[in-house]
Amino acid sequence: MPTTYQLQDLTVRHLGAQSASALQAINLTIKQGEQLALIGPSGAGKTTLLATLSLSHRPSAGSFQAFGVDPWALGEAARHRLRAQLFLAPQTPPLPPRQRVVTAVLAARLPQWSVWRALASLFKPADPEAAWQALSRFNLGDKLYSRVDRLSGGERQRCGLARLLLSPAQALLVDEPLSALDPALSELTLTTLREEAKARNATLICSLHQVDLALAHFPRIVALRDGRVEFDLPREQVTPQMIAALYQGEQPAASKPLEDDAMAVKLGVGACL
Ligand SMILES: Nc1ncnc2c1ncn2[C@@H]1O[C@H](COP(=O)(O)OP(=O)(O)OP(=O)(O)O)[C@@H](O)[C@H]1O
Secondary structure, three states, rough: OEEEEEEEEEEOOOOOOOOOOEEEEEEEEEEOOOOEEEEOOOOOOHHHHHHOOOOOOOOOOEEEEOOOOHHOOOHHHHHHHOOOEEEEEOOOOOOOOOHHHHHHHHHHHHOOOOHHHHHHHHHOOOHHHHHHHHHHHOHHHOOOOOEEEHOOOHHHHHHHHHHHHHOOOOOEEOOOOOOOOOOOHHHHHHHHHHHHHOOOOOOOEEEEOHHHHHHOOOOOOEEEOOOEEEEEEEEHHHHHHHHHOOOOOOOOOOOOOOOOOHHHHHHOOOOOO
């Protein structure tokens, strides 16, 4: 199976950051078609890792390959072409406020279109049926012609994910897609993302704060803490103790550490850590 990402001793610093590196000595090999969840407490480095994988951040040290090449050794034009293979869905999608949903979703196809087709689509959407189908998979088909700035937070999030469905990317990078969604929509969203990745044999990497959903949906769990990989395991090998240690010190002061049984129940019934 070809490799989508190969990271060796990867270190990433944010420009101007006073504190330690956001990611330190990360080693990861991710094969094409793999589906994995990134978990870890706030500030662990999940967003930084996804941004690095989408070529938005340049690593400070270590080795980084995407689809078998070092993107940062390529020229600007070649790196731009490589970016078309990657799609990062940020937690808050940057959608132009006055745009219609249909136009915002179809923008995912811009890299494939000529300048003239792209301009024409601003005035008359080129393929509204495709946009509607993508939105419908996230229960949002009725918002096709709504203005983006009239959407709720959760609707905006799903609009950003509908964009992902229309992009031709082979690596789908999704940052906390459930932060504004209710439990039923969270299930639908993860199921849709996984089905889409499977159908096109794309690699799916999704950061999640909902540990129970991460374990229920993803076969591989990569846990980050303080910018380092705490563990990288098949979900069957992730224990309640590992989860408790990962989030130790992150829970409200009043809550006591969970006993094993209580943690197992908590993970089983769908609560969030
Ligand atoms: N633009 C930035 N400039 C400087 N430091 C940053 C920047 N963005 C993030 N950081 C720092 O990098 C570290 C990792 O942040 P990151 O956003 O990747 O964590 P995260 O795991 O995604 O957190 P969360 O779950 O809260 O979204 C944190 O210490 C954070 O303060």
